[in-house]
Amino acid sequence: MSFVRAGPPSVHALGLAGTGALLLLAAAALPVDTPLLALFACPFRAATSLPCFGCGLTHAFQFAIRGQLASAVSSSPLGALLAGAAAVHALWTALRLAGLPYAPRIAPPGASWRWACALAVVANWIYLLLRNAP
Amino acid sequence: MAASAFGARRESRPGNSRLPRRGRHRAHGTEAALAPGCLPPDVLEGAVLARCPSCHNTFSTEQSGRQTCPVCGKPLLVPEPNVAPPPPAAELVREGAGTPWERRAELGFWTGWGQTLQQALLEPGRLFAEARLDRGAAQLGFAVFTTSVFWAVGQILERMLLHGQTERMRQLIAAVAQNPDIAPMLKRMLQVQTDASTPEAVISLAALTPVFAFVLLYLNAGVTHAVAALLRQAKRGFPATFAACAYSCAPLVLLAVPACGWIVGTIWLVILTGIGMKVTHRISTAGAAASVLVPYLLICCLGFLAMGTLAVTLRNTLQP
Numbered sequence: 001m002s003f004v005r006a007g008p009p010s011v012h013a014l015g016l017a018g019t020g021a022l023l024l025l026a027a028a029a030l031p032v033d034t035p036l037l038a039l040f041a042c043p044f045r046a047a048t049s050l051p052c053f054g055c056g057l058t059h060a061f062q063f064a065i066r067g068q069l070a071s072a073v074s075s076s077p078l079g080a081l082l083a084g085a086a087a088v089h090a091l092w093t094a095l096r097l098a099g100l101p102y103a104p105r106i107a108p109p110g111a112s113w114r115w116a117c118a119l120a121v122v123a124n125w126i127y128l129l130l131r132n133a134p
Numbered sequence: 135m136a137a138s139a140f141g142a143r144r145e146s147r148p149g150n151s152r153l154p155r156r157g158r159h160r161a162h163g164t165e166a167a168l169a170p171g172c173l174p175p176d177v178l179e180g181a182v183l184a185r186c187p188s189c190h191n192t193f194s195t196e197q198s199g200r201q202t203c204p205v206c207g208k209p210l211l212v213p214e215p216n217v218a219p220p221p222p223a224a225e226l227v228r229e230g231a232g233t234p235w236e237r238r239a240e241l242g243f244w245t246g247w248g249q250t251l252q253q254a255l256l257e258p259g260r261l262f263a264e265a266r267l268d269r270g271a272a273q274l275g276f277a278v279f280t281t282s283v284f285w286a287v288g289q290i291l292e293r294m295l296l297h298g299q300t301e302r303m304r305q306l307i308a309a310v311a312q313n314p315d316i317a318p319m320l321k322r323m324l325q326v327q328t329d330a331s332t333p334e335a336v337i338s339l340a341a342l343t344p345v346f347a348f349v350l351l352y353l354n355a356g357v358t359h360a361v362a363a364l365l366r367q368a369k370r371g372f373p374a375t376f377a378a379c380a381y382s383c384a385p386l387v388l389l390a391v392p393a394c395g396w397i398v399g400t401i402w403l404v405i406l407t408g409i410g411m412k413v414t415h416r417i418s419t420a421g422a423a424a425s426v427l428v429p430y431l432l433i434c435c436l437g438f439l440a441m442g443t444l445a446v447t448l449r450n451t452l453q454p
Binding site for chain 1: 270271274345348349352353356360363364366372373376432
């Protein structure tokens with residue numbers, strides 16, 4: 001990854017950083033394993049007893065923000081990756097607000113990137129299926 | 135019969151008006167000059183080099199079209215010389231003048247908001263075509279304002295209008311909770327539900343709706359843009375997706391309607407997001423629909439797949 005000189009972050013960079021930071025803070029502060037939040041079961045899992053694509057994301061964020069990376073990856077590898085990306089983006093945006101004049105150069109995703117992302121989602125779901133298998 | 139023009143246009147030397155209509159062969163030592171049946175070497179000043187398809191000799195000519203080969207005398211057709219293709223022209227993109235909300239400085243706050251809401255609900259194509267991609271902050275403001283205000287109003291109205299039903303549900307849960315087997319969980323649910331129904335809790339939740347609206351908007355835009363990028367439909371970047379998602383929040387005014395408003399509003403939002411993606415990214419209807427609906431379709435397909443698997447497993451288990 002290369003970096004380019006850049007000015008202050010854009011509105012959307014700020015918005016995405018704020019969203020990521022809020023999600024991480026919520027995961028750190030909210031008791032997701034106690035009622036009432038624990039009562040929000042995944043409807044897909046409730047209907048099929050199989051995890052959906054997004055199952056484990058909340059716990060992955062919760063473990064990641066507390067530094068328990070192994071547990072975060074165990075809950076959802078993709079969730080742990082997203083939590084890390086959210087934290088890095090929020091931190092980098094804060095640094096840019098503070099005057100850091102560099103931003104990562106982001107090229108439009110090529111075919112290999114698109115396939116890699118699709119495979120990552122599928123691989124994450126297969127992992128969740130196998131992990132929850134009896 | 136066509137001759138193949140294989141040379142680039144050569145520079146003509148001025149003052150050589152004696153060049154005949156018929157082409158003449160290339161200079162001494164060239165492939166054409168060494169070929170059998172060639173004319174004597176001479177100074178060649180044709181503009182285009184051509185090869186006769188009959189005798190395969192090369193000659194030079196200043197004109198294209200029908201003519202005869204200077205070597206074998208057979209008729210041939212010299213095509214137009216290859217001209218370098220023009221560089222790809224940049225796409226002419228007409229940037230919109232701005233939605234009424236983006237022009238609220240001149241129209242006024244409420245006029246801008248009302249006209250934007252009206253266009254989003256009744257003329258979404260026109261609204262999305264007018265949206266400017268450099269006005270992300272204004273679009274964010276419209277979505278957060280519209281969603282949070284009507285969401286908060288809906289929560290308060292729901293508490294007031296559906297209070298009796300909620301109270302009956304609470305009494306039912308309290309009655310069931312007397313059972314010692316299921317008491318701990320239901321008592322906890324009852325306590326949480328009672329706490330969440332207090333006026334303080336309702337007002338607190340209503341005050342937090344801008345934060346919820348902000349997070350949900352960016353999550354929706356992020357997921358939609360990720361799917362669109364995977365499907366190669368994100369032609370104009372994240373700002374275009376964000377504009378589509380932000381103005382698609384207009385139907386969430388229905389959140390103020392208790393009980394059923396959120397259902398209608400959410401379905402309307404999904405449809406408007408598809409229209410918005412089509413217009414802001416300038417993609418096909420199918421591409422826009424796929425970008426918006428693929429996450430839902432994947433979940434539904436997985437659901438059917440899982441149901442089928444469970445049904446087969448159950449049938450195999452029950453068979454003697």
